[in-house]
Amino acid sequence: MTHPLRPAKPRPGDRMAVLSPSSGLPGLFPMPYELGLRRLHDDFGMETVEYPTTRKMGATPQQRAADIHAAFADPTIRAVIATIGGDDQITVLPHLDADVLRADPKPFFGYSDNTNLLLFLRELGIVSYHGCSVMVELGRPGAMHPSTADSFRAALFTSGPYELTPSSSYGDVNRPWDDPRTFDSEPETEPGDGWSWHNGDQVVEGIGWGGSLEIISWLLMADRAVRAPETYAGNVLFLETTEEMPRADEVYRILRNMGERGLLRQFSALLMGRAKSWSFEQPLGPQERERFRRQQREAVLRALDEYAPGTMAVFDVDLGHTDPQLVIPVGGAIRVDGPARRITVTY
Incomplete structure (x- = not known):
């Protein structure tokens, strides 16, 4: 990706496609979804446009691909955002027409299972944006987190450098979406410890590649949207x-396999998001959550020490499933300044 194509940014008042390329959860949990739609309109000025599978659970891969094509082919649509993630978007990729997506590229926002589409677009040379879903970040109870809103606004409407900053507090404990009381107040947060730097004596700048680790492991197994390591x-x-909270040994094994493939050593730096350490299936207590995050960090460092010992790494960056969430350009420039302890992305 030597000459990334940055799609033109929308303006307030433009039409924005709202898609469910993975799961149709808006059909099951309308409260966070409708809240997210209202904020897109009221706070960001976007006119949202839904598609046949946006609220449909169980839509086929072909139906979801058709919605993606329709959104990109419509010249009045100037940006696209995913409602939420899921676990089978990889089955949609074979049905996508690269020529349709290239003909009128648009900023696409999503994360988690949307790593599939983000990396597919990157392989087409199109810059996309890892972060901000309608149901989670825009549908956050009480109010959007200010850091999330500022990053999303900058990525959506502006081009140029944007400095990421560590959050003074964060949260990863959720409340049930089917309880109206959930939306009466903002989620609880706890103090943040800032970023943790490894080999932080370097300054590097490169094109962003990545996403959710579990999804990348599936893409590697299926040989989808991943080129030769030297690329x-x-x-x-x-x-x-x-939120599936892979164990530390599983995180290590995925990274080990990336190392065996010759992939891990290619990167000049690693930004590692703060680990999601609570879910409804694994409601860990405070000490257990701290231990979980520490063990994951140790697993990542073990893999780096074995396969990319000179690589700079920054841990606990707010770029994934925890709150707040910063938007990362997939295919856009990222500058990591170790001595100054600064990370700057280009939207």
Whole structure:
């Protein structure tokens, strides 16, 4: 990706496609979804446009691909955003027409299972944006987190450098979407410890590649949207783990396999998102969550020490499934300044 194509940014008042390329959860949980739609309109000035599968659970891969094509082919649509993630977007990729997506590229926002589409677009040379879903970040109870809103606004409407900053507090404990009381107040947060730097004596700049670690492992197994390792020489890798909360040994094994493939050593730096350490299936207590995050960091460092010992890494960046969330350009420039402890992305 030597000459990335940055789609033209929309303006307030433009039409924005709202798609469910993975799961149709808006049909099951309308409260966070409708709240997210209202904020897109009221706070960001976007006119939202839904498609046949946006609220449909169980839509086929072909139907979801058709919605993606329709959104990109419509000249009045100037940006696209995913409602939420899921677990089978990889089955949509074979049905996508690259020529349709290239003909009128648009900024696409999503994360988690949307790593599939983000990296597919990147392989077409199109810059896209890892972050901000309608149901989670825009549908956050009480109010959008100011850091999330500022990053999303900058990525949506502006071009140029944007400095990421560590959040003074964060949260990853959720409340049920089917309880109206959930939306009466903002989620609880706890103090943040800032970023943790490894080999932070370097200054590097490269094109961003990455997403949710579990999804990348599936893409590698299916040989989808991933090129030869040397293609990514000098790129900046960013990774985060999902609410499925993979164990530290599983995180290590995925990275080990990336190392065995010759992929891990290609990247000039790694930005590792703060680990999601709570879910409804694994409601860990405070000490257990701290231990979970520490063990994941140790697993990542173990893999780096074995396969990319000179690579700079920054841990606990707010770029994934925790709150707040910063938008990362997939295919856009990322500058990591270790001595100054600064990270700057180009939207």
